[in-house]
Amino acid sequence: MTVTEAPRDVVEAPAGPAPSTPPTGLAAVVGSGDPRTVGKLFVGTSLLFLLMAGVVAVLVGFERVDLSGFEVVDSDVVRQLFTLQSTAAVFLGILPLLIGLATAVVPLQVGASTVAFPRASAAAYWTFLASGGVILAAYALDGGPFGNDGEAVALFVAAFIALLVALAVATVSVVTTVLTLRAPGMTLRRTPLFSWSMVVGGTVWLLTLPVLAAVMLLVYVDLRYGQQFLGGSDGVYDRIAWSFWQPTVYVFAVPALGIIADVVPVFARRRHHRHTTAMALIGLFGALAFGAWAQIGFSVDGQSDPTDWLYDGVWIAVGFLALVPVVGLLGLWAATLGRGRVRLGTPLILALFSGLLIGGGVAAGAVTVIEEANVLTTTWASGQELLMVLGTLVAAAAGLAFWAPKIYGKLLPDGLVRLGATLLTLGAGVAAVTYGIAGLYDQPRSIALDATAGVSEIDTVETLNLVAAVGLAVAVAGALAVAAALLAPKRGRAVADDPWEGHTLEWATTSPPPVGNFASLPGVTSEAPLYDARYAAASASASESAEASA
C-alpha cells in the first residue's frame, strides 16, 4: 500500500528527476497516512455506525412498547439487536469517533507536524472498517450474541477482537503524540485539556480494551472447541456487557470532558479557571473509570458465578467518587463562564448540553450502587448508559463544530448543528428519564423471552417505553442533522484561521492546515499561548494609545 504522510523535517528536494504526481481521488484516501485524512475517515465511518446503532435502538425501543409479545421483530432477532445497539454505539461509534477527532486535532494542539505513528493510525482505520463490516455481516448471518449459527458467532467474536486491537493501535498513536511530540515550551502541565484527556482516557482504554480482548479470546476458543464453559452464544454478551456498566462506561466519556474544557474558556474569552486542577480532575475521573475488575465471574461448569464486587465497598465508593471530578469540572466551567465575557457560540451550547448529560449519567450511576435501590439490572442502567453515550456524542459534536475549520476547512452550519444537538439532548434526556422510571418499576435491562416477568405496573411501563422509543427516534434525528452538517458544502469566503479567537496552538495555523501543519510555531509559555499573545498585543496597543493621548 502506498502511504503518504506529512514530512517531519522540511528538507530541500535533491536535484534529479521530478517526483511522480501525488495520488488523487480514492488513491489519495486509501493510501493516506495524513492524520487529518485518517481522522476524517474515522469520524465519517463512526457516525454511520452510530446512526445504524441509533436505528437499532429505536427498533428495540418500539419492541418494548408491548411487553406481551414480539411485534416489530421476532424474539430471536430482538435479543441480538439488543446486543448490537450497545456494542455498535460504543465500539463502532463513540470510541472511533473520539479517536478520529483526536487523530486530526491532537497533533495541531500540541504543535506537531503529524501523529507519532501515521501508518499505524491508517492501518488501524482500515482494520476498524473491515472488522466493523464483518461484525455486521456476522449479525446478518444470525451470529451476534444469542445467535443460532455457531460459526457466525465465532466470526463475530474474532472480528470484535480485531476491532479492539485496531482501536488500541490508533490510541497508542494519539497518546504517544501527546507524550513525545509537544512543541518546545509545552510541558505536560501546559498541554491543552483535550489532548490531556486523550492521554488519560487513552491510557485507561489501553488498560481496558486488552482485558476485553482477552475475555473475547476465551469466548472464541470456548466456542470453537466446544467446552461451553462460558455458556455458548448465549454467554457472549455477558462477557461484553461490563463495558456498558459503571465504572467502565465512564472511560469512554473522559475525552468528552477534555472537549468541553477546551471549548468553554474560548467562548468565555478567558483562561480556563484553574487549568491544573482541571487536569487533575480529568485524571481522577479516568482513574476511577478503570473497571475491568467489575465483570461477571468465571466458573468451570459455565454456571453464573456470583460477582463479588457487586455492592462491595470499592464498587460503591467508585460510584460515588466519580461524582467528585465531574461536579468539580462543572464548577470550574461555571467559574470560567461567570468571570468571562460569554459568547453563546454553537460549540459552547453543545458543550453545555454535553456537560448536562454526562453529569446526569454519573449521578444516575451513583444511584445504581445503592443496594436498596436495586436498579442495576433494570432499565435504569440503560438510561444511565444512554446519558453517558449520548452525552459523549454531543461533546464530540461540539468538538467537530469547534475544530471544523481545522478538520474540514469550513465552519459547520450553525442552525443545523444547533438543531441536531438540541434534538440529541432532548431525545437522550427523555429516553433516559423514562427508562429510568421504568427501571424503578423493575423492568429488566435485557430483553428476555418473557418481557413482563417481574415488571410491576405493566401498563405504565409500556407507556414509558413508548415515550422512550419516541425520545430515541428524536435523538437519532438529531444525530442525522449533525452528520448532515458535516456534509454541507462550503459557503461564502474561506474560513478564517482563527474564527473563535482560540487559545491553543491549533489556531496558530491556517484553516485547513498545510502539509506539516505549521510554518512557524509561537512560543509556548502557558497553557493558552494564543490567549497570552492576544492579551499582550491588546495591552501594548492600549498603553500606546494612552501614551499618545497623554
Next chain:
Amino acid sequence: MATTSADIEVFAGAPAAEPPRPRVLLVGAALASGAAAMLLLALVAVYTSMRADVIAGGERWLPEDANVQLSPGNMGMVTLLMSAVTVAWAVYSLRNDDRVHAYLAFGLSILLGIAYIPTVVYGWQQFGVGATSSTQALLIFTITGLHVAMAGVGLLFLAVMAFRALGGQLTGRAAEGAAAAALYWYVTVAVYGAVWYGITITK
C-alpha cells in the same frame, strides 16, 4: 577539519536543525507493551480466580490425568531471564558504540528467545491431555500459546532492530529502537513470570 569563515558564511542563512524526535518509538513500545501485558495478565487472572473457586469448593483443580511438569516451565523461565540479560547487554553495547558485542548480544537474545518456544511445546507434550479435554486444559493451552505469540512478536521486534543495527541505522546516539525492543522483551519476560507462577508453580 577546521571550520573556516567561508563555511560559517555558507551556513549562516540555513534554518536551525529541528530537535530530534524524542523517544517516540520507546513511548509507543511502552504503551503497546502495557496493553499486551494486560491481555495476558487478564487471562492469568481468569485462570487463578477459577482455580481458587474450584479449590475453595474442596475439589481438585487439574484433572487426574493432567500433568504440569516443573522442568519445562522452569527451563522456559530461566531461558527468558537469561535473554533479558543479553538484551540489556545489547542495548548497553550499542549505546557505547561497541558494535561487535552488540551484534553478539542481539544474536544470543534471539537464540534464547527461540529456545524458549520448545520448552513450551515440550510442556504441552508432557501435559498428558489434549487442549479440548477440559476447561482447565483449554485455559492452559490458550494462555501459554498466547504468550508464545507475544514472545514471537518480541523476537520479530528484536530481529528488526538487530538488522537495523547491522545496517548502521542504530548507533550509540540513536539506539532508541533497540531500547524499545528491549522494553517490550522485558515486559514479555515479566508476564511469563506471572504465567509461570500461576500455572507451573501453583499448578
